[in-house]
Structure formats: structure tokens, C-alpha cells
Amino acid sequence: MNKLNLAIPVLVLVAVGVLSSVFIVDEREKAMVLQFGQVKQVKEEPGLGFKIPLIQEVVTYEDRILGLQTQPLEVTPLDDRRLVVDAFARWRITNLVDFREAVGAGGEEAAQVRLERIVTAAIREVLGGVPSNRVLSEDRTALMNTIRDNARRQAASLGVDIVDVRLTRTDLPEQNLAATYARMRAEREREAADERARGEEAAQRVRAAADRTVVELTSDARRQAEVIRGEADAERNRVYAEAFGRDPEFFAFTRSLTSYQRALKAGNSSIVMQPDSTFFEYLRSDQPPAPAAQ
Template sequence: MMKAAYILPAVAILGAVALSSMFIVDEREKVLVLQFGQVKQIRNEPGLGFKVPFIQDVVRYDDRILSLPTRPIEVTMSDDRRLVVDAFARWQVTDPVRFREAVGANGVGQAMTRLEGILNDAIPQVLGSVESSRVLSEDRQGLMNLIRDIARREGASLGIDVVDVRLTRTDLPEQNLEATFARMRAEREREAADEIARGGEAASRVRASADRTVVELTSDARRQAEVVRGEADAERNRIYAEAFGKDPEFFAFTRSLTSYERALKSENSSIVMNPDGEFFEYLRSDQGYGAAAGGSGAGTDAGQ
């Protein structure tokens, strides 16, 4: 019984010591075995590992690609415009020994702080050498690659690899937004005024051309009308001349009747004259009576 009482605690102690000497390496991590702060083992492959219990310690680092969003910083471009810029970096621990030496016991937290400082130095270095229009455009992949390369060179001393860097925000500072918007509005209003002025000028040219066309067409129409009217008058005079040549007495008779008609055309017209006047001379003459009696039916009707 006495021996059993000693054996069981001893077995328990040996089991605890054996368990404390073993550790498991996950496939998503890198492991260092430290003894009094010195690296004794490096385990990059998953599986079971052993260490000296109570003397050696196991330090684990995530082997996956980690992300780091940076805080916004103001950057002055080569055209003296200021932009608020922040970035998003993806990084990975590649050398756990150098990583341990660089960041100490603080691990990933200290590494992210130092990497953010590297990025905050690299971003103004790259973006400060170009104009703001290039940074604000969609074609800025080359700029992000330059920032990544600088961060990768600086991060190598920390035992990490900067996989990628992306610019997530490139905006104007708040105090400059209103001035920028006012300038943009003024530019758009100036462009609108220029367009309106050009449109007014074009409209004036169109109206002037239309007016000139109207004048030309009207003048041409009037000229043609005068030509037609002249030709008609000439034809009328020719017909009158032919009619007068065929029967001068009847022509004189119809002319006198036309003059009577015109004189008495108005309903309220009244004529007071001497019957012996020249106005009725043709009706009193024998020639007029003979023309009225012996002329055509039309002449007789007109005389009556």
C-alpha cells in the first residue's frame, strides 16, 4: 500500500512532465521554441513537437496572410494640392526568427505598428512626386505597386513580406472641399455661359441667313410679278389695239360706258351736270346712236 501511494503521484508527475514537453504545430502557424529568450527550434511544418519542460517556451505566429488598414494621412501632391489618403496592406510572417528579434514579445501588434509607420513614410514619398489628377484617376495601379515595393524592402528587416498595398481613400481635406466645389461650380457656370453665347451667336447667324433668304425670295418674287404684270399689260394693250382697229366706233362707245359706270359706281354718288355737256356728247351724236342701233348685241345692251 505504501509503495502504491508513492507510485501513483510519481506516475502523475511523469505524465504531466511528458505532456508539458510536447506541443502541436497547426498548419496555419509557425512555431519557435525559446530557451531563456534564445531560439532553439523552428517549426514551420504541422505536426507534433517536443521541448524541454519548464525551461523552454513555445511561441506561435500566424502563418496566414494578415491585413492592416492604415490611418488617414494628408499628402501634398506635386501640384500643391493636398489629399487625405489611407491604404490597406496585406502581409505575412516569412522569417519567424527575424520577426521575433525585430518585434520581441509584442508579436503581431508591434509588427503592425511598425508596418503602418513604413507605409505612412512610403505613401507621401510616392504620391508626393505626382500630380493629384493621377492619384484621383482609376489608373493608379503603378503608384500602389511602388508603395508596395518600398514597404516590402523595409518590411524584410522585420521578417515579413508585404504581399499587396491598395489605396482605399483619396479625398480632399474637409476644409478644402467647399472651396473646390465652389471652383468646380464656377467652371461649370463659365462653360455654360460660353455654350449659351455660342448658341446665341449661331442662332443669330441662322436668323440673319433666314432674313436674307426671305429678302432674296421676296425680291425675286416681286421681280417675277412685275415681269408677268408687264407682259399682261402688254397683252392687254395689244388686245385693246386690235379691238380698236377692228371697230373704232364701238370701242369708243364701250369706253364711254365704262367711264359712266365708274363715275356712278358708288350707291350714294350723285352727279349734277348740264345735259349739253361733253359727258353726254357721244349719246347725243348720230354716230353714237348708229353704233348703238347697228352695233353688236353686247353694244346694244350696254347702250340701253
């Protein structure tokens, strides 16, 4: 009975010792076994691990990609135009030993502080070497890749890898926005005035060309009309001459009737002449006048 009573505590101690020597590494983590602050084992694969109870301890770190949001900072590009920049970086731990030696017991939080300084310094270095128009443009991929590469080289000593860096905001400081907007508005108004002036000049050229074309077409039409009118008059005279040559009496009669029609129009037409005038020759006699001798 006494032996059984002694065996139970021993079994319990053994079970506790076995359980305390076993640790589980999650697939989202990496583990490190420390003994009096010294690294004794690194386990990066998920599963069971073993350590010496009471002497060794297990420290776990994230194996996933972590995010880092930088504080807003002011940068001065080449054209001395200050900008406020925010950035977001993604990073992950790649070397647990170097990471532990660099940040100590601070872990990911201490690494975030140091990485923010590295990313901020890389942003100032890269954006300080380009004009502000390039920073404010929509295509900033090359700039962000350069910032990532610079920060990655500096962060390698921490045992981490900078996966990506993105500029989330690139704006002007609040105190400069009003002046900048006023300058941009003035530039746009000047450009608009130049465009209107060029448009008015082009319109004047078009109107002048159109007026010249109208004058040329009108002159040509008048010339053609005069030519046609002259040809028609010549044809008319030819027909009159031919008709007169065929029957002078009938020709004289029709000309007299035409003269009566034009002279005696309806209304207040008045004619003052002698009754024996030759104008009324065909109205005074039933006999037509003798044709003129040819």
C-alpha cells in the same frame, strides 16, 4: 503495494511530460519553438509538433492576411495643394525567423506600428511626386500599386509581405474646402460664361445667315413673280388684241360692261359727267355704236 503506489506518480509525471511536449498548430497559424529566446524550430504546416517540456516554449503567429488602417495624414503634392489621405494595407507574415528578430516579443502589434510607418512614408514619397489632380482622380490604381511596391521593399526586412495598399480617402483639409469650392465655383462660372458667349456668337451667325437667306429667297420670289406677272400681262394683251381683231364691236361692248361694273359699285359711288358722254353710249341707245374704222 508500495511499488504500485510509486508507479502511479511516475506514470502521471510521464503523462504530463508527454502532453507538455506536444503542441498543435492550427491551420490559421504558424508556430515557432524557442529555447531561451533562440529559435529552435519553425512549423508552418498544421498538425502536431513536439518540443522539450519546461525548456522550450511555443509561440504562434497569424498565417492569415492581416489588415492595417493608417491614421489620416497630410501630404503635399507637386502643386503645393495639401491633401488629407487615409490608406488601408493588407499584409501577412512570410518569414517567421526574420519576423521574430525584427519585432521581438511584440508580435503582430509591434509589426503593425512599424508597418504603419513604412506605409505612411511610401504614401508621402509617391503622392509628393505627382500633382493633386491625379491624386483626386477616380483612377488611382497606378499610384496605389507604386505605394504598395515601395512599402513591400521596405517591409521585406521584417519578414512580412505587403499584399495590397488602397487609398480610402483623399480630401482637402477642412480649412481649405471653402476656398477651394469658391475657386472651383468661380472657374465653372467663367467656363459657363465663355460657353454662353460662344453660343450667343453662334446664334448670331445662324440668325444672320437665316436673315440673308430670307432676303435672297424673297428677292428671288419677287423677281419670279414680276416675270410671271409680265408674261401674264403680255398674254392678256395678246388675247385682247386677238379678240379685238376678230370682233371689234363685241370687244368694245364687253369693255364697256367691265367699265360699268367697276364704276357703278354698290354703295356711295357717284359719277359726274355729261349725259351725252360716250361712257354711256351703250345705255342711251338700242343700237350699238358703229365700230371704229380700222
